[in-house]
Amino acid sequence: MxxxxxxxxxxxxxxxxxxxxxxxxxxxxxxxxxxxxxxxxxxxxxxxxxxxxxxxxxxxxxxxxxxxxxxxxxxxxxxxxxxxxxxxxxxxxxxxxxxxxxxxxxxxxxxxxxxxxxxxxxxxxxxxxxxxxxxxxxxxxxxxxxxxxxxxxxxxxxxxxxxxxxxxxxxxxxxxxxxxxxxxxxxxxxxxxxxxxxxxxxxxxxxxxxxxxxxxxxxxxxxxxxxxxxxxxxxxxxxxGTLDRESLRLGVLDLPSPAHRLAWLADHLDRLPGSGIVYTLTVAAAGETAEFLRSRGYAVASYTGQVEDADRRAAEQDLLDNKIKALVATSALGMGFDKPDLGFVVHLGAPPSPIAYYQQVGRAGRAVEHAEVLLLPGAEDAAIWRYFASLAFPPEEQVRAVLAALHTDRPLSTQALEPLVDLRRARLELMLKVLDVNGAVRRVRGGWLATGEPWTYDEARLRRVAAARTAEQQAMREYATTPGCRMRYLRECLDDAGAADCGRCDRCAGPLFDADVSGPALAAAQTFLGRPGVEIPPKKLWPTGLEAVGVPLKGRIAPAEQALPGRAVGRLSDLGWGGRLRGLVGPEAADGAVPDDVAGAVVEVLKAWAHGDDPWPRRPVAVVAAGSLRRPHLVRSLAERIATVGRLPLLGQLPPGTGGGAAGGNSAQRVRALHDAFTVPPDLAAVLAGLDGPVLLVDDLVDSGWTMTLLARALRQAGAPDVLPLALAVAG
The missing domain is CATH 3.40.50.300 (P-loop containing nucleotide triphosphate hydrolases)
Structure with missing residues (x-):
């Protein structure tokens, strides 16, 4: 033998x-x-x-x-x-x-x-x-x-x-x-x-x-x-085997703002060896970072799950061929990407665990003697971690509701299930997959069926997994601040026996890069990130399956009931306006008057909307404030400021919706909760019917988009010629 x-x-x-x-x-x-x-x-x-x-x-x-x-x-x-x-x-x-x-x-x-x-x-x-x-x-x-x-x-x-x-x-x-x-x-x-x-x-x-x-x-x-x-x-x-990577030089730079981080990249990207990857935590941040670096003369490409597959393949190949300096990527550029001579990995924002971080930095230095690995953490990282943690396995009552709905003689598709349970598509699909592998449901042609097999909600295990995630996040914070060897810290997080000081990282050998940024680069980054304005695309189709829950809406939204394309100051995930807007409309934000800087940004959005490359079809002739249960003062004050600056009549604030329903659910549930929730007072309807131009509909936050859609529908049914949505922020 x-x-x-x-x-x-x-x-x-x-x-x-x-x-x-x-x-x-x-x-x-x-x-x-x-x-x-x-x-x-x-x-x-x-x-x-x-x-x-x-x-x-x-x-x-x-x-x-x-x-x-x-x-x-x-x-x-x-x-x-x-x-x-x-x-x-x-x-x-x-x-x-x-x-x-x-x-x-x-x-x-x-x-x-x-x-x-x-x-x-x-x-x-x-x-x-x-x-x-x-x-x-x-x-x-x-x-x-x-x-x-x-x-x-x-x-x-x-x-x-x-x-x-x-x-x-x-x-x-x-x-x-x-x-x-x-x-x-x-x-x-x-x-x-x-x-x-x-x-x-x-x-x-x-x-x-x-x-x-x-x-x-x-x-x-x-x-x-x-x-x-x-x-x-x-x-x-x-x-x-050992997880040490002798070629990697790890470092952390603590910079005070997203603008400083972009400016640092603009100043130092050409000093980083070869070509590499700049990781971001969100799709919006990847797009912004790539656009800014291109404006500073760098050949870079954006790589996210929202980029077409053909474009992702082309970007991969350009990096492999060293035709670009960097891919600016989310975790969509994940496990298995193989470029042996990758010279650097920079993170704008920290991943939620040392294990995920180690995997991503492991892309670099596989066939070169030295590769630079730098983490530029941000104050907003924790909020992004919390958002992704919110997509975890749902509470037991929602799971039981799905199982009850599937106890039928015919399969139900994911779309057909949405009106019956208040879970967004991605979370619902994840839950169904878990139930499938646990034997409680089975995927068949046409959708899903309950198997009738006994199933137990393992709350204790879910709590332990959640606790493990929290501990990983804390470990990632400690990685950024550890006084000791960074490679040793990562290896110990992965239980790598025999981990010793690497002698190469910024703690062992001193920093190779400092946190200084040039005045011109910082000014350019601040100007770039300070540009307000993102589009709010109008909804054109009702969610499927509404008739099954007693809502008589299906197919296309009638053109006479649609809103026009709208605008917001920014996304909550933006590098620039995201942090400021989260402080105003985030779940912990208090109600209050719109701050002067944000009101100024709204004015800039309106100017660009009126005179930019894609202007509104007609100038609004009046302002209406959306009803709000959580932030009525913020919405009202914003509408007042817009009316004053634009010399437009403020027609009032609509009553808050009566349908309830938590924000953040799936589209079918939002429409189910809100389809008959909004009423236009008769005196406002009389004014709307006499207008000869669009109404500017003002709100604080567009999440699913259905509140704004149904408000616009109510206004148009009451006689408004057109509706232009305007919000402070768009979720996501």
Whole structure:
């Protein structure tokens, strides 16, 4: 057996050379993983830093497992390398490797390099439905070595019922990439990954399994390893390496405002080595930062979940080709992006956990001696963390309401469920996925059905997870202020044994960059961020499913009842106006008169609206204040200031809505609560009917947009020729 293992290692080294070049050699833990998978047919968890070579493990193991039986003996040339990846009909002894990964779009470079070792990969996804039969036939004929699928595909009804059982029965190796997503203790838990338990349970005895991640502390590692363990008591082999990255130089710069942070970037971006990534916490911040840096002469691109896929791919390639200095990105540029010579990672705002931060900074310095990693935290970070925390698993009564609604003889789509439960689409879908993997509901064609299986709301576990998130946020604050080695701090947060001072970070070796910004750059940043004005697009379609809850509205909103496009000073997530506006209309804000600086910004918005590139169709002839239960004084004072400056009559403040309903719910619930909540007093209606131009409708905050939509509808039904919405802030 010892000689057999030596021969396997020799062949593994040969495959690696085809993958990575003639000078490549297996790391010891890479060989241990390959040996366990190929020779012992075990289940393995690799927790290794980014750039360590986890993909080499599963591509080499695939090549060896796909060799013909005779390739276990020395090849005809005496090298023992054998033949990798025999073709269709050549007698392959095992089926394809199945890689479950959220990174299909970002694995193209890995697949291209694997092709050099004769490894043929195919993908089954929502974009190639017409190729599924062809790919399935190729798999059965032995012509596919690697099949890549997303975790979401595991519960697509057609795939789950028609493809998955056969695939599980013939899989030669299962790879779970980014395996920390399996654990709800991890920083990026994804319910779809829990469906892997079913896949694991259907694998034939002895099918090797490899799980990989670069970011897992001891709790996550234990959780994932337990889920990998087989029913016969066989534990997974855990290979955990050091997380130190010798090339990374970590630093933190404490700057007083978003304008200072943008100015610092403008002054110093060209001093950072090579090309890199500037991470932001929100989509709005990514767009603003990229626009400002371009205005200062830098070649940068924005990369967020709201950018079209083709544009994201082009931006990725431009960074890979060093055609741009930086991608300004949200976490949408996430796990798996591979640019070995990435020279820097800068964060404008801190991620909510050291684990998430370590994963993102691990993009840099994989094939260069030195890479700069800088964190520029902001006072607004905590508010952004709180917002994302609010999207966690819903309270029990909302979950029970969904389960009750699904106890029918026909499936309900997510859209059909929205009028029945006050959860926004993303949160509702997350909850349904969790219920699915817990066995309480099942996704079928046409939507979701309750299974009738008993289900318990695990409040204690949810509290523990929430507490863990709070502790992670505190740890991120402490990272920014720690007097000791920053790399050691991160490694200890990930339970990396033997962490020692790195000797490179700004605490160990002194700061390489100072916090100074130039006067011109700061002035430019302040001017840029001080520009008020964002559009409020009008609603044109009613939410679906309203008739099921007694609301007689569907389809298009009648043009005679629509608002015109509106304006707001800014978004709550903006780098510039966001902080100021959160202080006025945030959940803890007190009611009061509109401050002079904000009123001045509103005037600037109105000027730009009247004379800019996209002006209003007609100048407003009157002002109406929206009714407000929380901030009536703020809204009234704002309307008064606008009427005075614009020399317009203030027609009054509408009565607050009577329909109730909390802000922040889904669209169907908002319309259900508000569709008949607003009345226009008869004396105001008489005035509206006599106007010859639009009414300016003033409010403090546009969240879902339905309050403004229904207020505008009420005004137009009462006789207003048109309605121009104006608000201080837009949520998001």
């Amino acid at each position: 010892g000689q057999d293992r030596a021969a396997v290692r020799e062949r593994a080294e040969a495959v690696l050379r085809r993958l990575a070049g003639e000078h490549a050699r297996l790391r010891e833990d890479q060989w241990r993983a390959i040996e366990a998978l190929v020779v012992d047919r075990r289940r393995v968890l690799c927790v290794q830093r980014t750039g360590w070579g986890k993909s080499a493990v599963y591509f080499v193991a695939t090549a060896l497992l796909r060799e013909r039986d005779r390739a276990a003996e020395p090849g005809a040339d005496g090298t023992g390398a054998g033949t990798a990846a025999g073709g269709p009909g050549e007698g392959n002894s095992v089926g394809p490797t199945v890689i479950v990964s959220p990174l299909l779009a970002l694995m193209r470079n890995q697949v291209d390099s694997a092709a050099r070792a004769g490894i043929r990969a195919r993908t089954i996804n929502s974009a190639n439905l017409d190729e599924w039969d062809e790919i399935t036939a190729e798999i059965h004929a032995g012509g596919v070595d690697v099949l890549l699928i997303s975790p979401e595909r595991l519960n697509n009804p057609d795939f789950r019922d028609g493809v998955l059982p056969k695939l599980a029965a013939t899989t030669g190796l299962l790879v779970v990439d980014e395996a920390h997503c399996v654990s709800d203790w991890g920083h990026d838990f994804r319910p779809d990954y829990r469906r892997l338990r079913t896949f694991l349970g259907n694998l034939p005895t002895g099918t090797p399994v490899l799980a990989t991640t670069a970011t897992a502390n001891a709790r996550v590692t234990t959780d994932v390893a337990e889920q990998l363990s087989t029913g016969d008591g066989s534990d997974a082999l855990v290979l955990r």
